[in-house]
Amino acid sequence: MTRVSPPPRVAVIGANGHGRWHRRVIAPLHAAGRLRLVALVDVRPVEDDPEAPVPPGVGLFTDHRAMLAAARPEVVVICTPPHTHLPIARDALAAGADLLLEKPPVLSLAEHEELTWALAAAGRVAQVGFQALGSAALTALTDALAAGRLGTVTGIATVAAWQRPDAYYARSPWAGRRSLDGRPVLDGALANPLAHAVMQCLAVAEALGGAPPWPVAIEVERYRVRPIEVEDTAVLRVRFRAGPPVLAAVTLAAEEFVPGEVVVTGTAGRAVLEYPTDRLRLPGDVVTRRVPGRRGLLENLLAHRADPAGVPLIAPLGRTAPFTALLDALRAAPEPRLLDGDFIAVVGDGGERVRHLRGVVDVLRRAAERGALPSELAVPWAVPAYRAELAG
Structure with a gap:
């Protein structure tokens, strides 16, 4: 008689805010018996969520160490501020748990x-x-690259244009901060909300080179439309040991919404991946198509635990090392330039007030198209780039 193992015990540290998204992912897996949610941790009372009700018997904690001792989870989802990830991860590992660690995983190569x-x-x-990284559209893109549909790749770029109101920067003490209590936070567009745009480009570069691409030099221009410590608008150009450069052009102060596009240019054509929606257009395609089949990170982690040799992780820590190297380099960059006056349009009031950088989407698209920085495009608000060589 085959003995069936009980489902893995799962806990969430940082159950409010973005942690609610993780709870919604967990809810159907708990209901199906594929895992057992045993604990939620947050420094504030756990918020109700109709899509992720707290099952009976789930422990509620305000201290993650107390939870680890009492609930003994086998998998811990860590969705806390980035500067707290390392100490919490160490505690969870010491308790014997595997991790699903929110991005950015850490803030320095050390x-x-x-x-x-x-x-x-x-x-x-x-x-x-x-x-x-679990997108089937990303896989379809990298398969097309391997098949030579774009010819020789000459450039990889991303454009993402979002809006964030004043309330976003009042959501927590670390919001919009470069550091807090002497510790790096780096809550800027590149490191946090639009980090996926950068990581998708790194994944494409990885597919071309066969291994995570190591950055050797960066050029970055960083801007802000309100008195925060980090950028809400940035253009970053990265060069690697080998392969084409990457250019990331992002903003949280857009007049129009661009979910996030990765544009890969080759000698035989161009591909565009809209990574949040899994939509892809390859050379020869008449229309942009949605590619179904995205794999969830938690389900993949559970499958890897059951079959480590047969099911590789989608986003293991090692794969993210180039991203962390970029954050390490950005830590030394000067304060972003504050833009005001006629460059800015203000819409709304109170916490919903939004500050738009006029014409920024056009600037970002031109930057991505040409692989250029705003200062190289004679943009009136642009300043010379910060440049740095990276070790390695």
Whole structure:
């Protein structure tokens, strides 16, 4: 008689805010018996969510160490501020848990190395919350690259244009901060909300080179439309040991919404991946098509735990090292330029007030099209780029 193993015990640390998204992912898996949600942790009372009701018997905690001792989870989802990830991850690993760690996983290469060693010492694994890496559209794009449909790739770029109101920067003490209590936070567009755009480009570069691409130099222009410590608008150009450069052009101060596009240019054509919606257009396609089949990171982690040799992780910590290297370089960049006056349009009031950078989407699209920085396009509000060489 075959003995059926009980479903893995899962806990969420940081159950409010974006943690509610993770709870919605967990809810159907709990209901189907594929996992057992045993605990939720947050420093504030756990918020109700009709799409993710708290099942009976789930422990509610305000301290993650108390939860780890009492609930003994086998998988821990960590959805706390980025500067708290490393110490919480160490505690969860010491308790014997595997991790689903929100992005960015850590904020420096030193922390990345420390977490890598902690995982090895504990014999555990960490999946990083770059969920767009599970996109079937991304796989279709990289398959097309391997088949030579774009010819020789000459450039990889991304454009993402979002809006964030004043309330976004009042959501927590670390919002919009470069550091807090002496610790790096880096809550800017590149490191946090639009990090997926950068990581998708790195995934394309990885597919071309066969391994995670290591950045050797960056040029970045960073701007802000309100008195925060980090950028809400940026154009970043990255060069690697080998392969084409990557250019990321992003903003949280857009007049119009661009969910997020990755544009890959080759000698035989161009491909456009809209990564949040899994929509793809390859050379020769008449229309943009949606590619179904996105794989969830938590389900993939559970499958990997059951069959480590047969099911690789989608977003293991090691795959994100180039992204962390970019954050490491950005930490030394000067304060973003504050833009005001006629460059800005203000819409709404109170917490819903939004500050738009006039014409920014056109600037970002031109930057992506030409692989250029705003200062190279004679944009009136642009300033010279910060440049840095990276070790390695």
